[in-house]
Amino acid sequence: MSEATLEHGAGELPPRRNVKLVVAYNGAAYHGWQRQVGGVDTIQQRLEEALVRVVRHPVIVLGAGRTDAGVHAAGQVANFYTTNLAIPLAGLVAATNSRLPRDIVIRSAEGVPESFHAARSAVGKTYRYRIYVAPVRPVELHRLVYHYWRPLDAERMSQAAAALVGEHDFRGFASSADQRDNTVRRIDTCQVAEAGGEIHVTIRGDGFLYQMVRNIVGTLIEIGRGHWPVERIDKVFASGNRSDAGPTAPPDGLTLLCVHYE
Amino acid sequence: MSEATLEHGAGELPPRRNVKLVVAYNGAAYHGWQRQVGGVDTIQQRLEEALVRVVRHPVIVLGAGRTDAGVHAAGQVANFYTTNLAIPLAGLVAATNSRLPRDIVIRSAEGVPESFHAARSAVGKTYRYRIYVAPVRPVELHRLVYHYWRPLDAERMSQAAAALVGEHDFRGFASSADQRDNTVRRIDTCQVAEAGGEIHVTIRGDGFLYQMVRNIVGTLIEIGRGHWPVERIDKVFASGNRSDAGPTAPPDGLTLLCVHYE
Numbered sequence: 189m190s191e192a193t194l195e196h197g198a199g200e201l202p203p204r205r206n207v208k209l210v211v212a213y214n215g216a217a218y219h220g221w222q223r224q225v226g227g228v229d230t231i232q233q234r235l236e237e238a239l240v241r242v243v244r245h246p247v248i249v250l251g252a253g254r255t256d257a258g259v260h261a262a263g264q265v266a267n268f269y270t271t272n273l274a275i276p277l278a279g280l281v282a283a284t285n286s287r288l289p290r291d292i293v294i295r296s297a298e299g300v301p302e303s304f305h306a307a308r309s310a311v312g313k314t315y316r317y318r319i320y321v322a323p324v325r326p327v328e329l330h331r332l333v334y335h336y337w338r339p340l341d342a343e344r345m346s347q348a349a350a351a352l353v354g355e356h357d358f359r360g361f362a363s364s365a366d367q368r369d370n371t372v373r374r375i376d377t378c379q380v381a382e383a384g385g386e387i388h389v390t391i392r393g394d395g396f397l398y399q400m401v402r403n404i405v406g407t408l409i410e411i412g413r414g415h416w417p418v419e420r421i422d423k424v425f426a427s428g429n430r431s432d433a434g435p436t437a438p439p440d441g442l443t444l445l446c447v448h449y450e
Numbered sequence: 451m452s453e454a455t456l457e458h459g460a461g462e463l464p465p466r467r468n469v470k471l472v473v474a475y476n477g478a479a480y481h482g483w484q485r486q487v488g489g490v491d492t493i494q495q496r497l498e499e500a501l502v503r504v505v506r507h508p509v510i511v512l513g514a515g516r517t518d519a520g521v522h523a524a525g526q527v528a529n530f531y532t533t534n535l536a537i538p539l540a541g542l543v544a545a546t547n548s549r550l551p552r553d554i555v556i557r558s559a560e561g562v563p564e565s566f567h568a569a570r571s572a573v574g575k576t577y578r579y580r581i582y583v584a585p586v587r588p589v590e591l592h593r594l595v596y597h598y599w600r601p602l603d604a605e606r607m608s609q610a611a612a613a614l615v616g617e618h619d620f621r622g623f624a625s626s627a628d629q630r631d632n633t634v635r636r637i638d639t640c641q642v643a644e645a646g647g648e649i650h651v652t653i654r655g656d657g658f659l660y661q662m663v664r665n666i667v668g669t670l671i672e673i674g675r676g677h678w679p680v681e682r683i684d685k686v687f688a689s690g691n692r693s694d695a696g697p698t699a700p701p702d703g704l705t706l707l708c709v710h711y712e
Binding site: 212214260285290291295324325328330332443 | 474555589
């Protein structure tokens with residue numbers, strides 16, 4: 189009988205812990221959250237590479253949401269399992285941050301039950317979209333906001349946003365690349381606020397279809413510039429037709445603010 | 451006698467106008483203002499390339515200040531001469547901006563006397579340096595601020611800043627790469643202000659030696675963190691020794707706010 193068998197009974201796994209991370213990043217330089225084949229630079233890959241160097245074993249980081257290329261996060265949540273129980277979590281955060289690029293940072297880490305899964309345990313997410321409204325583009329906010337040079341009526345956008353709240357079939361607001369069968373989602377809040385030359389759309393829901401937030405913002409912009417009536421939202425719900433909604437707003441203005449759990 | 455000689459007297463130049471531009475840019479992606487040999491990406495080169503496509507003749511853009519790699523501008527000033535008198539200046543701005551990368555923008559253009567020279571006519575410049583003070587780095591402000599994780603005493607920095615005002619020999623605050631003989635400059639104002647988790651150093655003077663603003667900020671930070679007394683400024687003036695001043699603060703936090711003319 190080998191020593192290993194003496195230490196762990198047959199089939200028994202070594203002890204491990206499940207670690208929940210809150211991660212912020214500037215997505216401008218990355219091809220989105222999700223690891224991809226072919227050497228494309230992604231947030232997940234950078235996090236896994238940094239964590240491997242700290243915990244000294246292979247790591248898979250599971251994210252709550254797969255943000256697209258150019259999309260930012262203030263509070264993305266991810267979890268990973270580690271058999272390295274020697275490192276205190278505060279030390280793990282500091283050591284990993286020192287190995288991450290400066291545009292990615294772990295804000296916090298905590299031990300969570302074995303069953304916690306960043307994506308499946310999530311009960312909601314909040315996104316914010318920043319529209320910078322001015323004739324001259326704001327170079328200091330390059331790739332952090334969507335620059336819109338025509339005036340927008342925030343009051344009309346706010347009225348339209350209210351029509352999004354509740355449980356609806358968001359098929360018409362989903363990218364045609366979204367293959368999910370169930371396109372019913374619940375939007376808890378959708379607020380349009382003016383903030384120093386910008387319009388911020390903040391939206392919280394139990395889940396979002398592919399490019400749903402950016403398609404909602406694109407539709408609100410068409411309403412805000414007066415091209416469509418406020419009632420356009422109802423038309424998109426009624427038809428379920430992507431072509432009735434507005435263009436997909438660019439990724440630059442979008443930030444995953446936080447992920448909600450029970 | 452050729453037609454050309456009939457149109458313009460011998461040695462007479464075709465009519466031209468001198469155009470003053472106010473330019474803003476996010477310097478993160480560029481190797482500074484000044485055009486360089488070897489295909490390096492610079493602001494001046496991008497501006498010249500865009501203007502050539504609008505005015506349809508070779509253009510040299512003269513900048514008021516040669517900002518370093520990674521340094522930003524809200525109000526850089528430049529001028530260029532054009533023999534194309536057909537395009538209204540508002541149209542020239544719009545056409546050039548549509549041909550510029552999104553992180554460079556011409557804010558305004560105006561016709562100025564033949565003798566106006568963006569650098570030689572300038573009587574002063576104002577720079578602002580942003581220091582973000584917090585334990586966690588601000589990824590959304592990546593390359594827009596200098597992240598400093600230790601606490602800084604803004605009051606001490608403000609007292610030291612006051613000692614910089616006036617006419618002094620700034621030799622000790624200049625990069626050793628600066629070869630100018632006259633190192634006397636006049637600082638009109640140097641203010642340290644706290645602004646929502648950041649410390650902003652705003653400095654106006656009649657001229658700045660190479661890396662002088664960043665060396666001043668590096669010195670103020672050493673004073674702000676308590677490593678040096680407020681009187682350190684006087685010591686640097688007295689010795690004129692670069693090694694008595696603080697380290698060169700990184701370019702990310704620095705913005706050329708405006709250039710002053712009579």
